[in-house]
Amino acid sequence: MTRALMACRCLIILVFLGLMTGCWDRKEMDDLALVMASGLDITDDGQLEITLQIALPTGIPSAVQAGGSGKKSVIVISAKGSNASEATGRLQQQLSRVIYFGHRGVIVIGEECARHGLNQVLDTYTRLPESRYNGYVVTAYGSTAKEILNEPYQLELIPGIGINKIQSSKVSFAVKMDEFLNALSSQGRSPVTAAIRIIHQGTDRETFSIDRAAVYQGNKLSGFLAPAELKLLRWWMGGTQQMRFTLQLEPEDEQYKGTIGVELMQSGKKIHTSVRNEIPEVWVNFHAAVRVIDNDTSLDFSRSNNMRLLETELSKQIQTEIQSMLAHVQKKLKSDIFGIGEEIHIEHPYVWKKIRNKWTDIYPVVPVTADVNIKIKRMGKTQAPAHLRKTD
Amino acid sequence: MKAKKGVSDPFEKKLKELDYAIESKISDKLDDNESVINQLFANCSDFVVRRLHIFGSIPSMVVYFDVLVDNQLWDIGFLEPLMLHESVSIDSPLQLYEQLKFKLASIVQPQIALNMNEIVQRIVKGEVVLFVESFTQAFSFRLKDKLYRQLEEPTSEAVIRGPQYGFIEKLDINLALIRHRIRTPLLKTEKLCVGGLSQTDVAIVYIEHIAQQSVVEEVKKRISSIDMDSILESGYIEELISDHPNSPFPVIQSTQRPDLVSGSLVEGKVVLLIDGSPMVLVLPISFWFGFQTAEDYYMNFIYATMLRWLRYLFAFFAIALPSLYIAVTTFHHEMIPTSLALSLAAAREVVPFPAIVEALIMETTFEALREAGVRLPRPVGQTISIVGALVIGQAAVQAGIISAPQIIIVSITGISSFLIPNPGMSQAISIMRFPLMLFAASFGLYGVVVSLIAVLIHLVNMNSFGVPYMTPIAPFSFSGLADALFRAPWRMLLRRHHHTKQRLE
Numbered sequence: 001m002t003r004a005l006m007a008c009r010c011l012i013i014l015v016f017l018g019l020m021t022g023c024w025d026r027k028e029m030d031d032l033a034l035v036m037a038s039g040l041d042i043t044d045d046g047q048l049e050i051t052l053q054i055a056l057p058t059g060i061p062s063a064v065q066a067g068g069s070g071k072k073s074v075i076v077i078s079a080k081g082s083n084a085s086e087a088t089g090r091l092q093q094q095l096s097r098v099i100y101f102g103h104r105g106v107i108v109i110g111e112e113c114a115r116h117g118l119n120q121v122l123d124t125y126t127r128l129p130e131s132r133y134n135g136y137v138v139t140a141y142g143s144t145a146k147e148i149l150n151e152p153y154q155l156e157l158i159p160g161i162g163i164n165k166i167q168s169s170k171v172s173f174a175v176k177m178d179e180f181l182n183a184l185s186s187q188g189r190s191p192v193t194a195a196i197r198i199i200h201q202g203t204d205r206e207t208f209s210i211d212r213a214a215v216y217q218g219n220k221l222s223g224f225l226a227p228a229e230l231k232l233l234r235w236w237m238g239g240t241q242q243m244r245f246t247l248q249l250e251p252e253d254e255q256y257k258g259t260i261g262v263e264l265m266q267s268g269k270k271i272h273t274s275v276r277n278e279i280p281e282v283w284v285n286f287h288a289a290v291r292v293i294d295n296d297t298s299l300d301f302s303r304s305n306n307m308r309l310l311e312t313e314l315s316k317q318i319q320t321e322i323q324s325m326l327a328h329v330q331k332k333l334k335s336d337i338f339g340i341g342e343e344i345h346i347e348h349p350y351v352w353k354k355i356r357n358k359w360t361d362i363y364p365v366v367p368v369t370a371d372v373n374i375k376i377k378r379m380g381k382t383q384a385p386a387h388l389r390k391t392d
Numbered sequence: 393m394k395a396k397k398g399v400s401d402p403f404e405k406k407l408k409e410l411d412y413a414i415e416s417k418i419s420d421k422l423d424d425n426e427s428v429i430n431q432l433f434a435n436c437s438d439f440v441v442r443r444l445h446i447f448g449s450i451p452s453m454v455v456y457f458d459v460l461v462d463n464q465l466w467d468i469g470f471l472e473p474l475m476l477h478e479s480v481s482i483d484s485p486l487q488l489y490e491q492l493k494f495k496l497a498s499i500v501q502p503q504i505a506l507n508m509n510e511i512v513q514r515i516v517k518g519e520v521v522l523f524v525e526s527f528t529q530a531f532s533f534r535l536k537d538k539l540y541r542q543l544e545e546p547t548s549e550a551v552i553r554g555p556q557y558g559f560i561e562k563l564d565i566n567l568a569l570i571r572h573r574i575r576t577p578l579l580k581t582e583k584l585c586v587g588g589l590s591q592t593d594v595a596i597v598y599i600e601h602i603a604q605q606s607v608v609e610e611v612k613k614r615i616s617s618i619d620m621d622s623i624l625e626s627g628y629i630e631e632l633i634s635d636h637p638n639s640p641f642p643v644i645q646s647t648q649r650p651d652l653v654s655g656s657l658v659e660g661k662v663v664l665l666i667d668g669s670p671m672v673l674v675l676p677i678s679f680w681f682g683f684q685t686a687e688d689y690y691m692n693f694i695y696a697t698m699l700r701w702l703r704y705l706f707a708f709f710a711i712a713l714p715s716l717y718i719a720v721t722t723f724h725h726e727m728i729p730t731s732l733a734l735s736l737a738a739a740r741e742v743v744p745f746p747a748i749v750e751a752l753i754m755e756t757t758f759e760a761l762r763e764a765g766v767r768l769p770r771p772v773g774q775t776i777s778i779v780g781a782l783v784i785g786q787a788a789v790q791a792g793i794i795s796a797p798q799i800i801i802v803s804i805t806g807i808s809s810f811l812i813p814n815p816g817m818s819q820a821i822s823i824m825r826f827p828l829m830l831f832a833a834s835f836g837l838y839g840v841v842v843s844l845i846a847v848l849i850h851l852v853n854m855n856s857f858g859v860p861y862m863t864p865i866a867p868f869s870f871s872g873l874a875d876a877l878f879r880a881p882w883r884m885l886l887r888r889h890h891h892t893k894q895r896l897e
Contacts, residue, residue: 055737060734132726385488
């Protein structure tokens, strides 16, 4: 047999081998229902309700289809089922296109569902090979996921992308699916997510806002952190971009309010742990360099004693805030969202082995001391407040 | 002359008759010679047999092809000196030869032909043959018509900076163009004659001691073993002597630029000039040679390096962009950024075909337009380009046959294939695109990668006259990178040339 004939035969066999498998997973873009966001809720009768926000490509105006702007850009559908796969199957029956999770950027967990616990629900999503781990997990605050996903959003055509963009900006507190699952599976850490809520904007226009954090204990939601606490949590987690604090330095006067506004520039924290009689003890040292951006007091900060006063007062105030936040999370919510258990695991592995099974009981009584050290690095353009000059 | 494959029987018989006639000796009678000649060149209306007396009284006969002889040269350079001179007594052919040399010294040199075979060869090559009564030797003169066009800018390889003329069809002129640039006796030009009927001259040009002698010998061997009736263009030779005639990738570079050829000669390459073809063959070459232009060496080396990288990048686009697009849009949707995925899905919404069919339609249309653009007469070409642009750009999208992103992919691919300077390489890459697209449509990125690996295996397996095709990448040679990945500054390249020289010696 000549080489050419041999090559021909091999080629034919190859082609038929490829065709005979019958498992072509070829899907055209226009055969897919691109899920932008999905939501999990639990109904009153204990069934799971899944909501999907599916993009409508024709509703997205492009140069080619100039007339498409009047159409809706998403559809939101939901279905109930005893588990996630059953609900997804029902959703698929309503759709002419294959549900595709590859572009899902957000999972919204309804408050009820979160309080009920969500281990088994997430499993269905995380097992899907096409599901991305870099989607964000958010928890609905005071509403169901279905309501959140039905909210319009003005800046983006697709609300799901809106949530995703808010989350991926450094200013927001965001937890990705893999981080969430890591925390969920870890003994020394509890999951925490951003919390999304419906707000009324303007007259009667509704939209959503992310200004809280949802704290889990194990797989169950145990409570929410207030916006001020969220800020400190962000500092703990390592992101302080555009973070601002306001301090009441002087009592309010006729001429001025007596407040100082600062913005964090460089910041960080250090954790130290020690163990005495199997009871760990934790010290956290927060430090930051700040810039004064707002001075509504009678003080001139070009004087060093005023600066030192501000530094100590600011440190003191933030320290109290952190202590109260820690107390809230530790004593009331009993959730180790800071990963203190992991820290002890790293620093005292032998102790951890003994205490890890009792950690949920030990954690609320672990003394955690916060220490804040603020340095003022920049004063802005003006040294003394402008209104002081006039009075002089 | 032996019988060739595919030649009809009567033709073979005629050839045998001719062979017999040609083998005859030159007679001392002009009449006998005339009848033999007339028999050989029967029915050739452009063939001239003329009786005349030279040097006053010597009866003789000239035979030649009217169309191959320069008329002015014939009149002034040949007839005038021979016929208007006073009579000279001639006793022997040698004496006549001396006289001819003396009288015609300014223009043409006579050559002595001893048998009919030689005479026929010379006549068909455009020489004038002079028979003289009572001599059994004939004389031939080269009065060839200078049938050639002016030197012009090579249309296929235009440069902004650099010499603005290219090779033409005439072999002698092409040789002169090289000799004008490389003025050394080491530049050797050996001529071979191939093609049973066409009798095409092929010149093997190389610089002694720089070119590898084994390559020269191999080329000579391959050319002389060519068994064809006609060699009409360098493309014939290219295919016949190629190491890999079945591969789409060229192992021999064809170029129209004397500067590029001269540069290659200095680098130790062997060059083949084929009479009647403006394309000159350069060998051996490596894969990377297909991405180099003569101009690379005339401009700033930084810019030239950037251009080379641009060519490599776009060569990759030319071979793989449509298949990557197909693979990503039909198998790996998660790889597309979300907003792009949405607009792709929106654009695909109205299109009835799967991406592979779309791509095949557009790629085929593009290749057809390209071919039409080359074939069509220039005034019509304009029309085609406008219609083509409309068909590709607007109408197909608006009609909902093809999606807009696909048009972008096809246009980028089309432009990419024009970025590759060597037309052979460009064609090879255009061809490889299609199997890659089919593999992408069947197996996704896996198919693209596997077929790219297959192409790579093929390339690495190839060699050109003993030189591995992928040098200097495989086998790796660090110093070779200076002229393949980069265009290093001259001071570094010269050193490389020096090394090449030493190694080859």
